[in-house]
Amino acid sequence: MIRQGAPDSFVTIRNVTKKFGAYTALDDLTFSVREGGTLALLGPSGCGKTTMLRCLAGLETPERGFISIAGKTVFDSAAGVNLNPEDRGLGVVFQSYAVWPHMSVIDNVAFPLRVRGVSAPERRKRAMEILDIVGLAGFAERSATQLSGGQQQRVAVARALVHSPSLVLFDEALSNLDAALREQMRLELKGLQDKLGFTALYVTHDQGEALGLAETIVLMNVGRIDTSGSARDVFMSHQTSFAARFFGLNVLEGAPRRKAFIAFQREHAQLRTPGAPTDNGIVLPGIVRTRSFQGLVDEYAIDLDQGALIRALDGSTGFEPGVRVDVVVDEHNLFLLDR
Amino acid sequence: MRDTKRRLTLQVALPLVGVIIGVLLIVGPFIAGLARSLMLWVGEDPQFSLANFAWLFTDRRIHQAALNSLICGFGAMSLSLMLGTSLAWIVSRTDVPGRELFKTLNLIPFFFSPYVGAIGWIFLVAPYSGLMQTSIGSFTGESIEGPNIYSLAGVIWILSLFYTPYVYLFVISPLQRMDAAFEDAARVHGASFWTTIRLITLPLLQPGLLSAALIVFVTSAGLFDVPLALTATKGIRTMPTEVFALVRYPSDLGRAAAFGILVTVITIALTLWQRAHLSKRRYEIVSGKGYKPRVTEIRGAARVLALTVEIVFLTTSVVLPVLALILVALSPLWTGRSNPSNATLANFSYVLFDYSLTRQAILNSLFLAVTGATLGVTISGLQSYYLQRGRGRFKGLVDALLALPLGIPGIVLSLFFLIFAIRTPLYGTLAILLIAYVARFFPFATRTISAMLSAIHPELEESARANGASWTQTMRHILLPLLRPALIAAWIMLFIIFIRELGASILLYASGTETISIAMLLLSENSVGYVAALALIQLVLLLGGFTLFRLTKVSAIQ
Numbered sequence: 001m002i003r004q005g006a007p008d009s010f011v012t013i014r015n016v017t018k019k020f021g022a023y024t025a026l027d028d029l030t031f032s033v034r035e036g037g038t039l040a041l042l043g044p045s046g047c048g049k050t051t052m053l054r055c056l057a058g059l060e061t062p063e064r065g066f067i068s069i070a071g072k073t074v075f076d077s078a079a080g081v082n083l084n085p086e087d088r089g090l091g092v093v094f095q096s097y098a099v100w101p102h103m104s105v106i107d108n109v110a111f112p113l114r115v116r117g118v119s120a121p122e123r124r125k126r127a128m129e130i131l132d133i134v135g136l137a138g139f140a141e142r143s144a145t146q147l148s149g150g151q152q153q154r155v156a157v158a159r160a161l162v163h164s165p166s167l168v169l170f171d172e173a174l175s176n177l178d179a180a181l182r183e184q185m186r187l188e189l190k191g192l193q194d195k196l197g198f199t200a201l202y203v204t205h206d207q208g209e210a211l212g213l214a215e216t217i218v219l220m221n222v223g224r225i226d227t228s229g230s231a232r233d234v235f236m237s238h239q240t241s242f243a244a245r246f247f248g249l250n251v252l253e254g255a256p257r258r259k260a261f262i263a264f265q266r267e268h269a270q271l272r273t274p275g276a277p278t279d280n281g282i283v284l285p286g287i288v289r290t291r292s293f294q295g296l297v298d299e300y301a302i303d304l305d306q307g308a309l310i311r312a313l314d315g316s317t318g319f320e321p322g323v324r325v326d327v328v329v330d331e332h333n334l335f336l337l338d339r
Numbered sequence: 340m341r342d343t344k345r346r347l348t349l350q351v352a353l354p355l356v357g358v359i360i361g362v363l364l365i366v367g368p369f370i371a372g373l374a375r376s377l378m379l380w381v382g383e384d385p386q387f388s389l390a391n392f393a394w395l396f397t398d399r400r401i402h403q404a405a406l407n408s409l410i411c412g413f414g415a416m417s418l419s420l421m422l423g424t425s426l427a428w429i430v431s432r433t434d435v436p437g438r439e440l441f442k443t444l445n446l447i448p449f450f451f452s453p454y455v456g457a458i459g460w461i462f463l464v465a466p467y468s469g470l471m472q473t474s475i476g477s478f479t480g481e482s483i484e485g486p487n488i489y490s491l492a493g494v495i496w497i498l499s500l501f502y503t504p505y506v507y508l509f510v511i512s513p514l515q516r517m518d519a520a521f522e523d524a525a526r527v528h529g530a531s532f533w534t535t536i537r538l539i540t541l542p543l544l545q546p547g548l549l550s551a552a553l554i555v556f557v558t559s560a561g562l563f564d565v566p567l568a569l570t571a572t573k574g575i576r577t578m579p580t581e582v583f584a585l586v587r588y589p590s591d592l593g594r595a596a597a598f599g600i601l602v603t604v605i606t607i608a609l610t611l612w613q614r615a616h617l618s619k620r621r622y623e624i625v626s627g628k629g630y631k632p633r634v635t636e637i638r639g640a641a642r643v644l645a646l647t648v649e650i651v652f653l654t655t656s657v658v659l660p661v662l663a664l665i666l667v668a669l670s671p672l673w674t675g676r677s678n679p680s681n682a683t684l685a686n687f688s689y690v691l692f693d694y695s696l697t698r699q700a701i702l703n704s705l706f707l708a709v710t711g712a713t714l715g716v717t718i719s720g721l722q723s724y725y726l727q728r729g730r731g732r733f734k735g736l737v738d739a740l741l742a743l744p745l746g747i748p749g750i751v752l753s754l755f756f757l758i759f760a761i762r763t764p765l766y767g768t769l770a771i772l773l774i775a776y777v778a779r780f781f782p783f784a785t786r787t788i789s790a791m792l793s794a795i796h797p798e799l800e801e802s803a804r805a806n807g808a809s810w811t812q813t814m815r816h817i818l819l820p821l822l823r824p825a826l827i828a829a830w831i832m833l834f835i836i837f838i839r840e841l842g843a844s845i846l847l848y849a850s851g852t853e854t855i856s857i858a859m860l861l862l863s864e865n866s867v868g869y870v871a872a873l874a875l876i877q878l879v880l881l882l883g884g885f886t887l888f889r890l891t892k893v894s895a896i897q
């Protein structure tokens with residue numbers, strides 16, 4: 001068996017293109033995940049994350065490209081290979097959980113074993129084990145409709161793991177949960193992965209979720225990969241204006257030294273009375289539009305004279321709406337971007 | 340002050356009138372039937388007796404008829420469940436070409452009359468003389484017997500064709516709205532396409548399938564006209580044709596009533612069981628997030644198969660029978676062969692203008708349909724207001740009671756009305772037909788109007804009241820305009836049902852009050868040309884209703 005793709009890559013996606021009619025939902029996507037690794041597909045709503053996940057699961061057929069999982073080619077447009085979803089051996093947690101309302105919790109969880117022909121006592125035993133791990137052992141006989149959102153999600157997770165798949169896909173696994181539950185679930189998922197050793201691919205539009213869960217991030221922008229790399233790199237280095245905007249930075253067009261954009265964090269925008277001297281940095285004059293209290297600091301929205309609207313966090317000074325200010329950003333806090 | 344009090348009474352009283360009329364229409368005839376079934380005449384004096392019921396349980400003919408009805412019910416139910424679910428799946432879940440058009444076409448048999456369908460099929464495949472046999476025979480030179488349409492199998496075939504749209508209607512909307520992730524989740528976790536259908540899709544459709552199955556079973560087992568057309572002359576009787584026989588040759592209303600009461604009780608028990616069962620498993624199969632209608636791409640053999648199922652269904656239910664009717668209606672004398680050069684409209688002009696029986700029958704049917712639909716929608720509207728807006732303590736009970744006639748066979752209800760009216764001046768008038776029609780079918784209208792009313796927020800009316808409008812003004816200017824699509828849809832539905840109705844008319848008509856379907860029945864022995872012409876005239880009226888229905892459905896969505 002020849003492994004295609006990078007030497008240690010467990011999931012390989014190469015040149016995948018998917019169209020819906022005239023609309024290109026995925027445009028020539030290439031990335032890989034190492035064995036036991038975690039990757040997050042991150043991007044704003046509608047950028048094609050779910051579509052990518054569905055192509056991986058075999059629920060959608062790309063026009064072009066190559067996908068292999070655990071050394072097995074599951075899709076190859078050139079060779080005409082396209083395995084059915086049931087032959088790819090995955091676990092998937094759906095955005096809507098898709099817990100079947102006509103089955104009990106344990107029947108939901110045991111389903112992957114049932115269709116694999118595992119005997120009834122054996123699959124009951126294994127389903128109980130995994131239910132125990134996700135903390136739902138006491139709910140086995142409940143009807144799936146009698147569960148809360150968080151519990152349904154645990155059922156969906158248990159169902160995706162019960163047959164020990166080598167790759168598990170999570171579509172917005174945490175976005176339907178409240179903040180406290182989300183944090184708890186995030187830790188539990190990490191624990192589960194350490195214990196069971198599967199490779200995980202998370203789809204999310206939430207940067208916090210991606211950073212908390214994944215070691216590698218692929219940031220997507222309308223069907224293309226904008227930035228990819230280690231979570232730390234993608235979050236800290238801001239290589240593109242899209243990434244900078246996505247992570248909440250202020251982005252301005254036209255910048256010194258023939259770069260196309262400059263970007264800076266809200267925290268790094270200091271407000272000064274107009275004309276006050278500054279030593280090292282750029283000065284952007286503007287008018288305060290709004291000021292809102294954010295705990296220790298105030299958040300300002302400022303209309304710059306050059307036309308852009310930026311946001312600034314500043315705790316020291318009180319500027320009222322309508323007042324002229326200078327926004328000052330230190331040189332070393334500026335990101336200069338080509339695209 | 341006194342003024343508001345008076346209006347308040349009207350607001351309570353008017354809907355109550357609708358409810359009381361509805362309850363009387365159901366309970367009245369049932370009590371008449373029950374009383375008659377418990378009576379036995381000894382000389383001049385009626386006596387209380389259970390003899391009629393005792394006879395039911397011992398008579399072989401009754402057992403046979405009941406068994407035959409069960410066979411028809413189960414046969415038609417199974418076939419139409421399979422066909423209706425397949426058709427719904429094909430048009431809602433595959434990319435078969437022309438599926439938007441098929442979505443509408445599949446409903447046409449719903450509006451056609453099974454009785455006319457049966458007549459069409461007799462012309463098509465009657466042993467030796469059917470169009471199929473004669474056209475194949477003209478190639479091979481042999482005379483061919485062909486399939487035996489005059490059999491229970493024939494009845495099941497016709498019933499299945501015409502009740503498939505019921506199943507179709509019940510499952511297409513859950514199929515379209517079901518969260519595709521339910522099936523996707525099964526596939527990615529190892530289930531094949533067919534395993535997913537078996538373990539996920541069908542169980543999720545179960546509430547709709549069960550409702551459809553019950554309706555098709557009860558309606559098929561209780562339908563009078565198709566067995567009458569196909570098997571009655573061969574001595575094979577089902578429950579409704581046996582009731583007919585009990586009333587006519589020789590007349591024994593007591594035994595007929597006992598049979599009718601038994602059927603009614605069984606039907607009610609089935610309906611209540613289904614209600615209880617469904618209320619236990621009410622779950623939502625539409626989850627908000629991540630929902631996308633999922634379309635299976637079908638290619639090659641699967642595509643050909645899907646198209647074949649669609650086309651065979653439409654051809655056998657609509658195209659072929661209508662074609663046969665047209666050929667027969669255009670022939671001066673039907674011999675099993677059509678000769679285009681002899682084609683004539685004589686049959687049409689005769690039944691429309693010259694023959695007093697058929698001319699009167701068409702007028703009667705139109706009168707009954709228009710008046711009946713108007714009366715039905717009126718009392719149903721009032722009932723719906725009571726059910727959705729009233730404050731009555733017995734709303735649940737009234738709701739269940741008003742739904743009862745849905746399953747009771749038309750001929751049984753008309754038997755009860757016959758017993759009720761036989762010694763009154765009502766007997767032999769159009770009025771008794773009208774009452775029986777409305778009594779049997781108003782629940783359909785109540786369902787439709789009630790459903791729409793429940794979707795209209797009461798605040799719309801309350802704000803009108805708060806702004807000084809009286810109840811009557813609020814009804815006129817706010818609620819009725821909002822309800823209009825449902826009222827029109829219910830009216831058209833009743834109109835269509837009444838135009839083709841036979842089971843509820845057969846025991847109540849008299850000379851001069853025949854309807855189109857009755858006239859077809861009376862002429863079916865010897866004047867097939869007239870029958871075909873009448874059938875086509877009826878179909879044109881039904882098709883008009885269907886077209887209106889599609890148009891108003893569109894406006895209801897807008």
Ligand SMILES: Nc1ncnc2c1ncn2[C@@H]1O[C@H](COP(=O)(O)OP(=O)(O)OP(=O)(O)O)[C@@H](O)[C@H]1O
Pocket residue numbers: 020025043044045046047048049050051052205631
């Ligand atoms: N079956 C389909 N037919 C047509 N267009 C589709 C289909 N599925 C997805 N799309 C389009 O493809 C694009 C990407 O959709 P996708 O569901 O992958 O987005 P997403 O990144 O998962 O968004 P979200 O964060 O909102 O879930 C969207 O513009 C969507 O409208």
Ligand SMILES: [Mg+2]
Pocket residue numbers: 049050051095171
């Ligand atoms: Mg998505």
